[in-house]
Amino acid sequence: MPDWVSGHALLLPTTIVFLFLLIIPLLVVLQYSVAHRSIYKPIVFSWSHLHLANYTQALNAEFLPTFIRSIAYALTATFLCVLLGFPLAYWIARFGGRLRLFYIVLVIIPFLTSYLIRIYAWQFILQNNGLLSNLMDHVGLGANHDFTNTHFAVILGLTYGFLPFMILPLYASIDRMDKSLVEASYDLGHGKASTLFRVTIPAVSPGLVAGILLVFIPAVGDFVTADLLGGVRTQMFGQIVDGQFLESNNWPLGSAMSILLTLFILIGVFFYLWRVGDEAL
């Protein structure tokens, strides 16, 4: 077998996985999005009667506030993840010493527990007469605080849930970064802040970009966090999509919404990558 063949054979397993677990399901969603619904069968599809009205219904202005809210939540959570994740990743990579790997394991440890259970734990902490409310009572800040059903609670949940996805790629980037660049910057008369923004951040931007995408994309489509920590005023778009499948029995509309959300995110991501430039990766 020539080398170039055996080389490309490495792609075979992922190609198969991609085809069957991503491409084909995505095509099915696309097919569903132009199908009809019925009360007794979720999908009625025929080539001669493509139902494009699902898309006009999905673009209904009534969903716009929820859509904007989802984007705002995800952006805020991503920003907070950078704010919290960068110093930690930097500290582990630069000052973690021989225990670096141990600290990374600590970052990963929450993954050993189901996300759902961890969000329920937040519910206990944030709810009326919850941990936080009782704590505030003890230090004289008044009793009966309820933090659930607020923007704060949902953004907190998203930030908490996706923080490790920011820390890990950032850590990898910072760890690989050439330390002498920082020293050179100091030698050339730059201060700490200037070095951070003009040397360190550009040097670790691949990790930063990866982290931002890894946090923003799942956060914008998330529905469990807002469902458990939020209420009627914190509805996210993912919940509306979820509802089309599990409640309203309108799979075509749910599929059309999913396609539109995917397109929106794809365009957003391409735009973002185009702005930050290829060299960042």
Next chain:
Amino acid sequence: MSDPDRVSLAFIWDTASPRFNRRSFVKTMAFASAAGFVAACGGSSNKSSGSSSGTTSTATEAKVLNFYNWTDYIAPDTIPNFQKETGIKVTYDNYSSNDELFAKLTAGATGYDLIVPTDATLVKMKHGNLLQTIDHSLIPNITNLDDRFRNTAFDPGNQYSIPWQWGTTGIGYDKTKVQGTVDDWNAFKLPSVNQKSSYLDEARDAFAMALFALHLDPNTTNDSDLDQAKSYLIDLKKTIKKITSDYQDPLKSGALILCQAYSGDVFTIQTDNKNIEYVIPKSGAFSWVDNMAIPKGAPHPKNAMMFMNYMLEPKVGAALTNSVNYGSPNKAAFPYIDKSITSNPLIYPPAAVLAKLPFQKDIGEAEQKYDDRWTDVKAA
């Protein structure tokens, strides 16, 4: 729990940790779609091996029963005793609303043998050809059913179903925290319940609340009636906290103080928190019957019918009602049901009250009118 190692994991989680309830469980299942895939494969391979080897229709079934029921809707010993008696291993999963059950069933083979849809959903499933008929010769205890449940409009002659429990959809509230009279749906507008109330995450139930409050037909298919109800629900969203069917724990703990609720749930909460009261709203409410039924393509229909027969035993039926506090359709169970339940007018309402408690009607394709408006309500 007398014999816990014979009870499936889902069952242990459900009873040991009520916090991990209906809706969240379904969500976990959504995450563990791989598990569902495996289960589906298991189900279909079971069936194919059955048809290839089984030459007669009486081929014995594997000693397994996959039971899909509402959360907190069973006596602690119902399943362990059945397993002990029959040697059939029960897998017990939960759902939180009829909408969810129906969505799951229409999506294809679920592997479930026994489900407990409410009357209107049962009719919808019958029309959708999603259920199989039951064989009364395998359910001799059917004679224990109260006459009222032998020939219902939703399933004449019990062709498809055996009633499980019945009740009403009213209001549960904390009498120490709500200031003002709670006797009708307008209690949601009391200032003292602002941001501390919830209505059900089930389209027809939520709309029924609005339609009753507006003195309109709760089974209406009239667009302008439904638009009014939609506005009512959207307006109410400003002062409620949550749209949820998982109100039991929050109501018990005080996180919610007034909820649209199923009667028996509230009576169950009462055993832990004496301040919780149930009320049947003056302007009317839905009453309903939940029924055991067998989905088409269920891998173990005979085991399901054996379970139906078991539930109709007097003491088993009584234990269920004593535990979940709903009305029992099982006449033979009556002598064993606690007097506090049989004499409670909120569980067994007098005829005059019952007259104001209609059943939910199956409205066919018009259901989509509710679905669409429900999506708007949720998104608003």
